Amino acid sequence: DAGVIQSPRHEVTEMGQEVTLRCKPISGHNSLFWYRQTMMRGLELLIYFNNNVPIDDSGMPEDRFSAKMPNASFSTLKIQPSEPRDSAVYFCASRIAGPSGETQYFGPGTRLLVL
Amino acid sequence: KNQVEQSPQSLIILEGKNCTLQCNYTVSPFSNLRWYKQDTGRGPVSLTIMTFSENTKSNGRYTATLDADTKQSSLHITASQLSDSASYICVVSEGSNYQLIWGAGTKLIIKP
Numbered sequence: 176d177a178g179v180i181q182s183p184r185h186e187v188t189e190m191g192q193e194v195t196l197r198c199k200p201i202s203g204h205n206s207l208f209w210y211r212q213t214m215m216r217g218l219e220l221l222i223y224f225n226n227n228v229p230i231d232d233s234g235m236p237e238d239r240f241s242a243k244m245p246n247a248s249f250s251t252l253k254i255q256p257s258e259p260r261d262s263a264v265y266f267c268a269s270r271i272a273g274p275s276g277e278t279q280y281f282g283p284g285t286r287l288l289v290l
Numbered sequence: 291k292n293q294v295e296q297s298p299q300s301l302i303i304l305e306g307k308n309c310t311l312q313c314n315y316t317v318s319p320f321s322n323l324r325w326y327k328q329d330t331g332r333g334p335v336s337l338t339i340m341t342f343s344e345n346t347k348s349n350g351r352y353t354a355t356l357d358a359d360t361k362q363s364s365l366h367i368t369a370s371q372l373s374d375s376a377s378y379i380c381v382v383s384e385g386s387n388y389q390l391i392w393g394a395g396t397k398l399i400i401k402p
Contacts, residue, residue: 220390266333279390281333281334284332
């Protein structure tokens with residue numbers, strides 16, 4: 176099992192540019208989570224999908240952020256336009272939906288730097 | 291307000307020594323508590339998970355305890371190794387289907 180796959184692993188861009196982060200969840204998992212991690216705020220849940228449907232996007236910072244899950248094996252998180260304060264590590268995690276006992280499995284993260 | 295607080299914020303110990311990390315929570319309703327290990331530059335990896343009725347759970351040299359009455363948990367690491375250097379994050383599930391309350395983590399450094 177390859178685990179959760181994220182790309183790119185590192186992204187450096189200039190303020191105002193569009194950034195697209197990609198995630199491939201573990202095969203068979205039907206819940207997908209996007210997190211953001213910074214030194215100041217720790218891990219923050221941005222959005223959660225269940226069976227490709229967004230269930231809770233209350234953690235999305237603002238309209239500049241959008242996420243899609245067109246099918247069970249792929250999700251994107253887009254930032255447009257990007258700002259320096261968006262610099263962080265973005266993690267994607269997946270799990271099998273059910274009682275909250277199921278463990279989330281995290282990808283390696285995308286380290287984003289917005290100049 | 292649902293919160294998870296961890297202490298200490300950081301800890302440095304010598305290789306071979308034991309250590310204990312603390313987690314206090316005010317999450318209700320409580321479903322379960324997890325400890326995650328996050329190596330530098332990687333995503334968190336689950337170490338243990340405990341439900342309300344479990345007092346202790348081991349995973350190799352890692353032993354987690356849970357006191358649901360006082361809402362406290364600890365993670366004890368025995369005979370530390372250099373590879374134990376990482377951040378350890380306490381995560382409490384609120385009882386709904388997915389809501390996880392994350393602690394800020396304890397950064398552990400093992401020195402040779």
